[in-house]
Structure formats: C-alpha cells, structure tokens
C-alpha cells in the first residue's frame with residue numbers, strides 16, 4: 001500500500017529542510033526523505049562549525065555563477081538575508097558579522113539545524129530517514145489508483161504525479177522536490193542522485209565540477225614553493241583569460257601541493273583546466289618604488305630587499321623559481337637573482353622584476369576535487385526550470401532546489417542563502433497550487 005503526500009522532498013540538507021518547513025506550515029502534507037542517518041551534516045561542518053548562514057550582500061546576483069546569471073535573481077529577491085536573520089532571531093539564535101557581510105552563529109551550527117528541524121516539526125513534516133529511494137516513476141496526470149493508496153488525510157481528489165520506490169515502500173506525491181545537493185564531500189553522503197534523476201527525465205545537466213576548492217600543481221613545478229606550506233598573505237587574484245571574471249583581494253595560503261585560502265577558493269569557481277592565474281603578491285604596495293628606494297645608499301641584495309617587503313621565505317622561493325625562467329622579461333638578468341646587489345640592477349630590470357611580482361603567472365594542474373570542494377558548480381540547467389517556482393518547465397510537479405541547480409555562490413554565506421531562497425520559492429509555488437496538491 002502506497003503512502004501519499006502533497007509533496008515529497010528528497011534530501012534533508014539546507015534546501016530540503018527549509019523548503020519542507022515552509023511548505024508544511026503553508027498547509028501541505030510533506031514527507032522529507034534522506035538516505036543519511038545524521039541530519040544536515042553539511043550545515044554542521046559549515047563555517048568551521050559556526051555556519052556562515054548568509055551574507056548581507058547575498059541578494060546581488062553577480063555573486064553567483066550560472067550559465068544564466070539572471071536566473072537566481074527572482075529567488076534571491078523573494079527571500080532575502082534579513083528574512084532568514086528574522087527566523088533565527090525568533091528562535092533566540094544570535095550571530096555576528098565576521099568579514100564582508102558574512103554572518104556566523106555565535107555558538108554552533110547545531111543551532112541552525114535545530115531551527116530548521118523545529119520549523120519542520122511545527123508544520124508536521126513526516127520524516128523518512130535513513131531511507132533510500134530506489135526508483136522514481138512519473139504517473140499519468142490524474143492517476144487515481146486509490147486501491148493501492150493508504151488512507152491519508154488529504155487524499156480527496158488524488159492527483160499523484162510521482163511514485164517513489166523507497167526503503168519504506170511506495171510513496172506517492174503530487175510534487176517531488178529534488179534537494180540532494182551536489183557531489184562535494186562524498187564522505188558525508190553526497191551523491192549524484194539529482195543529476196541521474198534529471199537525466200532520467202531528459203533534462204540538461206551542466207557538467208558538474210568541483211568549486212570553492214584548493215588548486216594543485218605538478219610536483220616538479222611546485223618544488224620551489226612546497227617548503228612554504230602554511231604561509232598566508234593577502235593577494236589580489238584573478239583568472240586573466242576570462243572576460244568579466246572578478247578579481248579577489250583575500251588571503252592566499254600555500255599548501256604542500258599548491259594553493260588554498262579564501263582568494264584561491266573564490267577564484268577556483270571561475271578557473272578552468274589549462275588556464276593560468278594572475279597573482280599580485282603585494283597588492284597594497286609598489287614593489288618598483290620600494291626597490292628603487294632601497295637601492296639608494298644601500299648595498300642590499302635583491303633577496304634581502306624583497307624579503308623586507310613580503311615574507312622572506314616567499315621572496316627567496318619566488319626569486320629561485322624566477323632563476324629557472326629562460327624566456328620573458330627576466331630571462332636576461334644575472335643569476336642567482338636573490339644575490340644580485342640592487343646597485344647592479346638598472347631601473348628597467350627592477351621595474352621588470354616588480355611587474356612580474358605584481359602579476360605572478362602560475363598554471364595549476366588541477367583541483368583537490370570533490371573530497372575538499374565546498375560546493376559543486378554546474379548542475380541541472382537553469383533553462384529547464386522556471387526561476388519563480390524552480391519547477392521543471394516540461395514536467396509539472398517536479399522541482400530542483402539548492403546546490404543541485406546550476407547556481408553556485410561565492411564563498412561567504414552565499415550558497416546557504418541560495419538554498420533558503422530556492423527552497424522558499426518552490427514551497428510557496430507548491431502551496432499556491434502552481435504545481436498541484438493531492
């Protein structure tokens with residue numbers, strides 16, 4: 001005997017939990033299914049355990065990547081950061097602003113999970129977890145196989161559109177919301193279920209890729225810098241080959257295998273294999289002016305002078321990799337560069353060195369992949385979805401929300417705001433009957 005609901009949401013993460021609470025409190029009979037025994041693991045580990053739950057600038061659509069940059073606008077305007085802040089406030093959760101509009105819980109991410117769980121309970125959401133979904137079938141519209149349907153309170157005028165085969169038996173619903181997220185962090189239960197389901201229904205999926213992720217280099221290419229692991233400094237970073245891609249002025253962190261830190265995570269979402277990065281290692285100063293100044297009246301070596309402007313270890317490593325270059329504006333300079341007295345170097349040489357330091361070109365070999373990526377870029381193509389309802393244009397009742405959709409936010413609370421906003425729009429649309437109820 002099948003159980004029936006107005007709405008079944010698969011995935012009890014950020015988007016699914018929030019959507020379930022809103023839809024249930026708007027009067028829908030909602031079931032929430034998740035294959036994981038632990039609730040909302042990603043919220044728990046987010047923001048270093050304090051959940052950067054939104055960003056005060058999260059209603060700016062240019063802070064999101066997508067094949068269609070305008071797609072997210074409606075949802076982001078329909079549910080704004082202040083609305084989520086008001087919800088947390090109503091549950092007594094306090095927060096603080098850390099950096100550039102990023103809001104973090106004062107105590108723990110658990111508080112956000114508690115809020116979402118209690119909003120679901122207030123609406124009477126039915127939980128199925130841990131529970132796997134084995135198959136999804138689309139029923140002919142108006143299916144009324146009442147003999148196989150259990151006696152649920154809202155089964156008058158049944159219009160089940162989907163039947164799910166699950167560990168808990170068959171579950172039918174008028175609306176199915178896919179909220180299983182992306183591929184990042186498979187260790188805590190991420191799967192490609194959303195993308196497989198999309199393909200089952202012939203929906204286009206923009207090739208998923210790891211984003212907000214550290215970048216790696218070949219062992220040989222990184223050898224001069226491997227010893228800098230742990231060193232952090234503020235840089236200005238961009239993918240110069242991409243028109244319109246933003247520059248990020250944030251911290252960069254050297255690792256054993258490459259580069260990480262907020263600047264690199266941000267730029268990784270824009271980076272594509274084969275493209276170099278441009279790193280300004282001293283964004284707040286003029287290296288040329290500082291070196292020209294140091295040349296006056298001192299017998300300093302270049303390595304010593306540069307090491308007084310940026311961390312010494314970085315100056316030495318950078319100059320030793322510049323020694324290896326056989327082409328470009330530094331190729332004709334005497335080696336080893338770090339031991340050259342400034343007095344030996346003419347204005348043009350110092351200016352060429354400074355320009356190279358302000359525009360250090362590096363070619364990543366790849367990324368640390370989904371094991372370390374905070375999000376998955378790409379996903380269900382926005383062209384398949386209605387931006388006001390997140391419903392599939394060709395399939396009434398089927399919605400995709402959260403990270404499964406080809407909308408990816410910057411680092412800093414933008415991805416949770418997209419989860420809340422997309423879940424909200426889907427819930428409102430289902431309650432308004434746009435996508436049908438049982």
Ligand SMILES: Cc1cc2nc3c(=O)[nH]c(=O)nc-3n(C[C@H](O)[C@H](O)[C@H](O)COP(=O)(O)OP(=O)(O)OC[C@H]3O[C@@H](n4cnc5c(N)ncnc54)[C@H](O)[C@@H]3O)c2cc1C
Pocket residue numbers: 010011012013014015016033034035036039040041042043045046047048051052053054131132133179180181182184185188189190191192193373374375401402403404412413414415416417419
């Ligand atoms: C380490 C880390 C830190 C982060 N910190 C932040 C932050 O501070 N701020 C921010 O804005 N974003 C942050 N993010 C990104 C943010 O967590 C995600 O963008 C957001 O959780 C996406 O919400 P979602 O509901 O779409 O997916 P998820 O939250 O990933 O939820 C998906 C749910 O679906 C379930 N599921 C998956 N497959 C199946 C299946 N086959 N059957 C049933 N259930 C399934 C999963 O168990 C999970 O519960 C962070 C991510 C990581 C990995």
